[in-house]
Amino acid sequence: TVEITEANVNPTEERMSPKDFDLLKVLGKGGYGKVFQCRKRTGADAGKIFAMKVLRKASIVRNQKDVSHTKAERNILESVMHPFIVQLNYAFQTGGKLYLVLEYLNGGELFTHLENEGIFMEDCSTFYLAEIILALEHLHSLGIIYRDLKPENILLDQEGHVKLTDFGLSKEHIQDNTRTLTFCGTIEYMAPEIILRLGHGKAADWWSLGALLYDMTTGAPPFHGGNRKATIELILRGKLTFPQYMTTDMKDILRRLLKKKPQDRLGAPPDDAKAIKKHPFFKHINWEDVMNKRIEPPYKPCVSSEDDVSQFDPKFTRQTPVDSPVDSF
Numbered sequence: 001t002v003e004i005t006e007a008n009v010n011p012t013e014e015r016m017s018p019k020d021f022d023l024l025k026v027l028g029k030g031g032y033g034k035v036f037q038c039r040k041r042t043g044a045d046a047g048k049i050f051a052m053k054v055l056r057k058a059s060i061v062r063n064q065k066d067v068s069h070t071k072a073e074r075n076i077l078e079s080v081m082h083p084f085i086v087q088l089n090y091a092f093q094t095g096g097k098l099y100l101v102l103e104y105l106n107g108g109e110l111f112t113h114l115e116n117e118g119i120f121m122e123d124c125s126t127f128y129l130a131e132i133i134l135a136l137e138h139l140h141s142l143g144i145i146y147r148d149l150k151p152e153n154i155l156l157d158q159e160g161h162v163k164l165t166d167f168g169l170s171k172e173h174i175q176d177n178t179r180t181l182t183f184c185g186t187i188e189y190m191a192p193e194i195i196l197r198l199g200h201g202k203a204a205d206w207w208s209l210g211a212l213l214y215d216m217t218t219g220a221p222p223f224h225g226g227n228r229k230a231t232i233e234l235i236l237r238g239k240l241t242f243p244q245y246m247t248t249d250m251k252d253i254l255r256r257l258l259k260k261k262p263q264d265r266l267g268a269p270p271d272d273a274k275a276i277k278k279h280p281f282f283k284h285i286n287w288e289d290v291m292n293k294r295i296e297p298p299y300k301p302c303v304s305s306e307d308d309v310s311q312f313d314p315k316f317t318r319q320t321p322v323d324s325p326v327d328s329f
């Protein structure tokens with residue numbers, strides 16, 4: 001059973017319900033639920049735009065792991081406040097569904113910008129990596145492992161700063177409704193110990209950071225085969241190769257982040273992010289400036305207004321937003 005009590009779901013006093021929101025656009029859809037752009041109709045922030053994640057309880061409880069992931073997602077988002085992590089504003093439920101009302105980010109996915117650019121220049125990758133490292137450092141300080149670091153889980157805000165989203169149930173877990181949830185969707189950024197199900201610690205996030213940096217710099221993740229099995233083979237036993245144009249610092253930090261054994265990896269306990277922030281690859285970075293958003297973002301998403309959805313996939317945004325009535329019998 002999904003014992004989610006009203007008390008620990010709704011962080012605010014206001015009793016909220018779906019009718020307090022007008023659905024505007026569909027931002028994403030998967031097996032367990034949908035994400036809508038919506039506008040709040042009532043209360044202090046009436047008129048404000050949010051992203052609303054709607055999860056169907058029935059489809060979650062089928063798999064115990066997802067129940068814990070879902071609860072983890074809500075608990076994480078409720079307890080985490082950080083400039084580079086998406087903010088949870090409201091959480092509530094109806095008989096059959098869970099609702100997470102999150103800050104709306106109209107800059108779109110980092111993935112989209114990486115696709116458009118092909119590859120990022122080093123200073124651009126350094127900017128995104130620095131903000132992501134501070135977000136991961138904060139999560140790790142709370143004992144939280146992100147697990148799902150990959151370009152599509154990294155959104156940009158209106159100014160072009162990073163925001164980590166989609167905790168717990170990532171869209172891949174949702175769409176691929178199989179039992180082996182860990183092996184669904186993009187595994188290219190997954191650390192060997194996760195693939196081998198040896199359990200994973202914080203070091204798994206630093207592997208994914210390395211895979212992300214490699215992808216930003218070369219246009220593809222470090223280990224990717226023609227199919228899932230080949231990719232897994234390469235992640236576990238493949239040799240890392242670098243293109244000619246890669247600088248020495250970049251090659252060095254990638255070698256250290258993409259160590260197959262978590263205990264050998266840069267950022268392994270007890271140092272965690274400290275060891276990474278000290279690496280020469282970040283010699284020009286002032287970490288205080290990064291935290292205070294004093295570094296100019298490399299791309300400013302061209303969005304016209306707060307409710308702009310132009311950065312999202314039209315295959316979703318062109319759909320009429322309907323919160324399917326699972327509750328009304």
Ligand SMILES: O=C(Nc1cccc(C(F)(F)F)c1)C1CCN(c2ncnc3[nH]cnc23)CC1
Nearest residue numbers: 028029030032033034051102103104105171174
């Ligand atoms: O499609 C998505 N997620 C997704 C896809 C399929 C299924 C499900 C689930 F079943 F879990 F609901 C979720 C993305 C989530 C992050 N997105 C956000 N976009 C804008 N503001 C945001 N603020 C917070 N997140 C965003 C873009 C869409």
